[in-house]
Amino acid sequence: VKVLVTDPMDAAALARLRSAGHELVEHRGVQGAELAAALAGCQALLVRGATKVTAEVLRLAPDLRVVVRAGTGLDNVDLDAARARDVAVHNTPAANAISVAELVFGLLIALERHLVPASADLKRGHWEKTRYQGRDLAGRTLGLLGFGRIGREVAVRARAFAMTVRAADPLLPAWPPEFGWVQRGDIETLLPEVDVLSLHLPLTPATRGLIGARELARMRPDAVVVNCARGGVVDEEALLRALRSGALRGAALDVFAVEPPGPHPLLELPNVIATPHLGASTADAQARAGLEAADILIDTLARITA
Ligand SMILES: NC(=O)c1ccc[n+]([C@@H]2O[C@H](COP(=O)([O-])OP(=O)(O)OC[C@H]3O[C@@H](n4cnc5c(N)ncnc54)[C@H](O)[C@@H]3O)[C@@H](O)[C@H]2O)c1
Numbered sequence: 001v002k003v004l005v006t007d008p009m010d011a012a013a014l015a016r017l018r019s020a021g022h023e024l025v026e027h028r029g030v031q032g033a034e035l036a037a038a039l040a041g042c043q044a045l046l047v048r049g050a051t052k053v054t055a056e057v058l059r060l061a062p063d064l065r066v067v068v069r070a071g072t073g074l075d076n077v078d079l080d081a082a083r084a085r086d087v088a089v090h091n092t093p094a095a096n097a098i099s100v101a102e103l104v105f106g107l108l109i110a111l112e113r114h115l116v117p118a119s120a121d122l123k124r125g126h127w128e129k130t131r132y133q134g135r136d137l138a139g140r141t142l143g144l145l146g147f148g149r150i151g152r153e154v155a156v157r158a159r160a161f162a163m164t165v166r167a168a169d170p171l172l173p174a175w176p177p178e179f180g181w182v183q184r185g186d187i188e189t190l191l192p193e194v195d196v197l198s199l200h201l202p203l204t205p206a207t208r209g210l211i212g213a214r215e216l217a218r219m220r221p222d223a224v225v226v227n228c229a230r231g232g233v234v235d236e237e238a239l240l241r242a243l244r245s246g247a248l249r250g251a252a253l254d255v256f257a258v259e260p261p262g263p264h265p266l267l268e269l270p271n272v273i274a275t276p277h278l279g280a281s282t283a284d285a286q287a288r289a290g291l292e293a294a295d296i297l298i299d300t301l302a303r304i305t306a
Helices: 011-019 032-038 055-059 079-084 097-112 115-123 149-160 187-193 213-217 236-245 283-304
Strands: 002-005 023-026 044-047 066-069 088-091 141-145 164-168 196-199 224-227 250-253 272-274
Touching: 011 023, 011 283, 032 055, 044 283, 055 079, 066 283, 079 088, 088 283, 097 115, 097 149, 097 196, 097 224, 097 250, 097 272, 097 283, 141 149, 141 187, 149 164, 164 187, 213 236, 236 250
Parallel strands: 002 023, 002 044, 044 066, 066 088, 141 164, 141 196, 196 224, 224 250, 250 272
Antiparallel strands: none
16 A cells, blocks of 8 residues: 655654555655645555644545554644544554653653753853752652553652652543552542642643642642643643742643743743653654554554455
8 A cells, every 4th residue: 555654754664664565655744735646546644743634635635544643642633524534543642651751750850959950050160069959759749640651651660769659540440450559549639648740631621721720729839740741731820820929849841831832931930840842752752653653554554455
């Protein structure tokens, strides 16, 4: 089957598709009518986040049967239009869980040990040994909101840091048996008891603004919030007020309600560490996403063409 590839893709993923007998057509960066034209004769499209698979593109590409996005989120695919045209759409949600979990600890330790300002000071020639006293993670309680793929990877790493781990995930049908050592709770009981609150749930109408003024007020004033999920899950105005007033000690943010956030007041606070949505930005995550996408494409095409 002819597979159009329009975004940069890991070489191993392309090799796997070729060895499964598929023909790859590579047109990087095409959009709109140009994308539709490139799709002529192609039953499959392999993308990352940059290619926009709009209703118009889907209308102009009658041969297309499946779109696979290497990565999470499907914001770049018009899912309703794909459904209406019976085009299958898949992503690779598992590929970046480890990378996001590692970033959580990177951010958390950087926040707790003042790594960013301490390093900047030293590079300017200032040896500020006494100024940057930090805090250990050991013995502290981590609360996870959302106990899916990423939440569980975070839990495993928190255990290695000798943290107590609690988690709330009301939508989980059954608690994974290998995580009996994680204390299960609900958000209401979790909030006042955790030193670190880390968010690992999707942004949905139900979770938008889930952590607002009321929730932040229920947390300990020396607690910190880590958000490597989606910006909209936290009410940024409420977070800003809590951090400014001392109702919350700090925040580590990889995601923002609007990205890029521009000159956001949260970014001016010394008790905030922030990264530009880097959770999945590792070579390993990209490679895993490519391979997972290739496997999904191979399976789906086998079913479609059977
Ligand atoms: N920073 C990044 O680069 C990056 C990368 C990948 C994913 N993410 C974000 O991380 C989120 C989690 O990813 P995942 O792979 O673990 O997803 P997942 O689907 O495996 O897990 C999400 C969990 O959240 C739970 N959940 C839903 N609503 C909830 C609520 N109101 N309270 C508590 N739990 C709730 C679900 O039941 C599910 O178990 C994604 O939705 C995405 O927004 C961020």
